[in-house]
Amino acid sequence: MLVVAPGSVARTLPVPGLAERGIAFKSVGEAIFLRNHVLSQLDGAATTVDPELRRRMLTFLVVGGGYAGVEALAELQDMARYATRYYENIAPDDMRWVLVEAAGRIMPEVGPRMGRYTVQRLMEAGIEVFLDTRVKSMEGGHVVLDDGTEFDTETIVWTAGVKPSPMLENTDLPRDARGRVDCTAELQVVGMPDVFSAGDCASVPDLSKDDPRPGRARRPSTPCGRRRCWPTTSSRTCVASRSRSTGTATRVRWRASGCTRAWPRSTASSSAGRWRGSCTARTT
Numbered sequence: 267m268l269v270v271a272p273g274s275v276a277r278t279l280p281v282p283g284l285a286e287r288g289i290a291f292k293s294v295g296e297a298i299f300l301r302n303h304v305l306s307q308l309d310g311a312a313t314t315v316d317p318e319l320r321r322r323m324l325t326f327l328v329v330g331g332g333y334a335g336v337e338a339l340a341e342l343q344d345m346a347r348y349a350t351r352y353y354e355n356i357a358p359d360d361m362r363w364v365l366v367e368a369a370g371r372i373m374p375e376v377g378p379r380m381g382r383y384t385v386q387r388l389m390e391a392g393i394e395v396f397l398d399t400r401v402k403s404m405e406g407g408h409v410v411l412d413d414g415t416e417f418d419t420e421t422i423v424w425t426a427g428v429k430p431s432p433m434l435e436n437t438d439l440p441r442d443a444r445g446r447v448d449c450t451a452e453l454q455v456v457g458m459p460d461v462f463s464a465g466d467c468a469s470v471p472d473l474s475k476d477d478p479r480p481g482r483a484r485r486p487s488t489p490c491g492r493r494r495c496w497p498t499t500s501s502r503t504c505v506a507s508r509s510r511s512t513g514t515a516t517r518v519r520w521r522a523s524g525c526t527r528a529w530p531r532s533t534a535s536s537s538a539g540r541w542r543g544s545c546t547a548r549t550t
């Protein structure tokens with residue numbers, strides 16, 4: 267019997283500047299690098315006399331609103347806000363945190379309601395959230411979004427999806443259109459009785475969904491092929507949100523506090539977040 271579960275690797279797109287500027291967040295090593303990088307930006311911002319450079323160093327962008335992106339963003343922001351107490355000239359609200367997501371929702375695995383709730387909590391934490399928005403370029407750290415927004419940053423975390431391990435290309439395992447190992451609901455590789463697969467690299471039918479083909483689902487319940495995901499993004503505390511219209515029909519600005527997870531250290535933020543696109547009216 268053989269079990270094949272090599273997981274996934276970060277998926278990159280042909281975005282100008284991504285190869286030079288993007289920081290992945292998949293391995294422990296990348297997480298440690300990112301932590302050190304964010305703290306070094308605080309060091310740099312605290313010592314520079316150039317206001318433009320300071321603004322750039324205190325701007326942090328995460329691209330991709332999946333589990334990895336949302337966790338990276340919320341945890342890093344919380345860590346950085348805590349760290350500002352060691353800097354005389356940096357206040358938590360001097361930092362700008364931005365999440366850009368191409369789809370109209372984040373974390374599709376947890377369903378629309380939890381996704382909306384999480385966006386609300388991120389904005390309450392002072393994080394700007396751009397939905398239905400793509401990064402057009404990031405050359406030299408100059409970020410251009412497809413809605414025309416532009417800003418400079420030294421920190422671009424790229425968590426816009428994963429793809430199955432490239433190791434699978436050197437096997438004869440059957441794979442679906444996205445390169446994942448084609449499995450039955452019992453995790454058996456299709457046509458290979460002694461081979462099993464699971465996790466990010468596997469395409470497993472979700473029998474709770476309709477499927478026109480016998481024994482197959484229309485689509486897996488999650489991009490990674492799992493039928494259920496950990497409820498780690500739920501929160502134990504909920505801080506009421508406040509909003510005020512900016513005058514446009516599609517934009518609401520937020521001021522409040524809180525994060526997607528319950529952190530004892532989270533403090534109030536006065537920076538404004540942005541809620542864009544079709545979800546504006548659904549922040550209940």
Ligand SMILES: Cc1cc2nc3c(=O)[nH]c(=O)nc-3n(C[C@H](O)[C@H](O)[C@H](O)COP(=O)(O)OP(=O)(O)OC[C@H]3O[C@@H](n4cnc5c(N)ncnc54)[C@H](O)[C@@H]3O)c2cc1C
Nearest residue numbers: 271272273274291292333334433465466467490495496498
């Ligand atoms: C920051 C972050 C937060 C996340 N949060 C959540 C969450 O809250 N909820 C959720 O459901 N999911 C979450 N995920 C996704 C979750 O971690 C993955 O879906 C899960 O780890 C996939 O498990 P896996 O066993 O398929 O792959 P992995 O956990 O990646 O394990 C694959 C292993 O195979 C090894 N390997 C690869 N190729 C080879 C080879 N050729 N030979 C030998 N070994 C090899 C790799 O080194 C790795 O150790 C998160 C992911 C990240 C990055």
